Amino acid sequence: MLLILSSRMVSEEIALQFGALPPAMLPLGAGRLWERQIELAMGEPVWLTLPEDYEIGEFDRARLAEARVNILRLSASLSITEAIAAAIDHIAPEGAIRILYGDTLVSLPDDQLMLSDRVCAKASLANYPWAFVRGMENGRPVFSNAPPRRLENRNAVCGYFHFADARVFAAICRENGFIDALNTYAERAPLQILEPETWLDFGHLSLYFQSKRDMLMARSFNDVQVEGDFLIKQSGQIAKMRDERRWFQDLPETLRLHTPRFGGSIERDHRAGYALEYLFAPSLADLFAFGELGLSSWLEIFEGCAQLLDKFDAIPPEPAAPEASAEYAALFHQEMIERKTRQRLDNFLTTAGLDRAQEFRINGRQLPSLGRVLDDFLQAVPPTRPADIRLWHGDLFFGNMFYDFVARRAMCIDPRGQLPGFGYARFGDPRYDIAKLAHSVLGKYDKTILGRSRLARHAAHDWELRCAATPHEAEIEQIFSETLVTARGLSRSEIAAMTGLLFLSMLPLHGDDPERQSHLLAAGLIFHSKLQEAAA
Template structure:
């Protein structure tokens, strides 16, 4: 059966202030777009169609992602109504068979054996304009638009985003006879067909700012099992690696008051920390990784970068004892991880190329990185988060403040809040310059030839915002450290090489991380 995902207009202005001017299917949810979650929930279908605004510029990575999933695109005038959008889409799809429709701002799990004609319904929980449903038993008797919130009650039922029609030609006629009003066309269709209203279909609404965050919360709470749970207002993190979580909790507990506005709030009984687990207050903010996948404006990104520099400046004011652990963080840890590489990656003494350019052997690369770190200016240790990347930053758009989660909290196996600020800068660079979040989302995927030594990883040009972010990164400094200094660049390359064993569940991503390290090394240290 064919499926139409309706995403032919743009999200509302309130949401655009955070995520930019994007269609709802491309709202970021975790490390993926909403449409990727939708495709996983829909499972195997005969055809999947996605309507998009006619003037929406889809970059090469997005186009490749949809093509790989077999999604067919229908371009729609974004000023047209939902009903007209659906009408035009059906004309392109064809009206000679049954059709499922999923709203582009909704994540649904269709029933395994649904009735031939059905739609999903849910109780009203927010005061927005909804399509209200009247039932006679399980059959839908009437559907009407409701624009006045004072008419909504606890018993009100609404359309929740999933529709299945056995007679697509009849739906086409209903749209035409209803002046292309979607809700009135559904009402007309239900008069002539036995349409079941199914409340058991799980539907998460991402279409309004408030429902976006509540749905995002519900999705996160459902997806995490053993290591992370979200319950009420708290995040509960636990792991078999008790030492790791104890170090994280100790960092959150121990940072000075001046840095606490930038960190997640630890919840515990004073003097009674729990071993191998901890709780923090749940903050209903997007991660910076989500904003990076979206098209947030430069105004938002200026505030994010300013918040990052502000935090780094504040952290650098607190000096720690002893010498900087930069060599251990960048080189020693990397050499340890090299022994855990998967067998499909080349041996350390094999000569490699990236995008046709020779980069020497892995041994050569590690030696160059070690030489660069050894030549780095000495610095006193300072407070270090240790994993200062986009996925570990939340951004409060209303207060223009970053909130940090999941710190490292340990160096050489010992709990500490101190490290080297240049390592945190490199972690920020691995998100901005290294495009880590695009790799995780599989927007960037490397290829390798039959020899296993020649890699290709092209970062598409023409992405003005991300290119601007890179320029701003390399022009910045914080805590007395320039973001473009050689030690930061070396640490960025090392990060991608050392994280490869941590992604053993995804060999394709491991290959891309390796190729990306070669790409960065060629860019930073190539002749």
């Protein structure tokens, strides 16, 4: 049996960046920390303790139920030993129990995970209020809260334990603090130290970001890797990678603070790429999909986004540059707004066995045919004018944005860098960047990508799409629309139309997951209703 202790909220410094969450509910990768922690269960039952007053959202309740995680509510005022004793009393396990701190992740070989009477400990020079293995006395380990005076003896207790007799340990916990409980148990049982292969501590803000980076280093993908303090992006799409890195290299000084430091170009093994400083900051996708921030934090974030866009807007192309011409503005609108969407939608419809005449009913509203929806979207977007063209990013959705709460600065990565029919392109229509943001905020794109949406099919083409709720979501949407749409002199109808077009153009890019394509199609069609509402 695996018991994950997460009945207290995260520290104040973490809560300021993610909201008040139990540690096991912190965002990590494409999910929450507990989703990684239960991999240690090895098929055994899992119990997760949570604070009595913590409200689990509908989508999280469903995921916990699907994973067969048992929830035990405990008072946040309990000490660690009181929480352990209360949990064991409630669960009443026969024999052994394994305990994992809610802010901890370790990796061990399968055969070591089930070894009896073990305490994980690992050497660390970091200065945090951990417990330590002070040494050995009479063949048993001795634990202490006092950091060792010698650096070579800093063997920190990691937060993963195996006790062969759960009830004995619970009885000891009722009468002792945690360090005394470990020492008392070690006097009665052959407790041994076990060194994990890796130990990730998410209990302090700096450690959270370091641990997240270290986990990415261990789980690198083919095109994106973390090497030390740098994120390496490379691909066989050589022209695209060269244009992306050129975008970073050509950035004016006023914008370099809004991107990671550029770490150099990469050309190897028939691939091109570049290195960027790894950002120790939360992505806006994590904050929106998994966080519990208050309205004031979102107001600050959107103000930061507005400041970034203002700096983009302040940089038009040189008057004699090709990007300043009417031909470039027309090409941008034709390629990025019209042709891309038509071609990609047709590709999707062919693969899905649909055509433009198909009509859908989404969230109780009957919509016109797909072809009519596309035409309505296109007609609602005024053509791009030469005076509109400014420095742009081209893929400014929440997954490519971070917010540095210390510097109070929005950051971005992964620019588009190209315009079909033109090549390297650092200038574009600012409305495109705002529509990209809108498809994260108003369209919940990142939630869909992260598996936090549900699609109910009442009939073949009668669907209901629901996404996991973010606290204060309606107010967040209003703040976004006021701060980044109407305050910039844009109409909600043109941004609704451009956002709908973005969803339609993305459909073939998610061909590996037909169900996700359905979610994205429904999300895009919803913007036809938003367009009508905005135009009314």
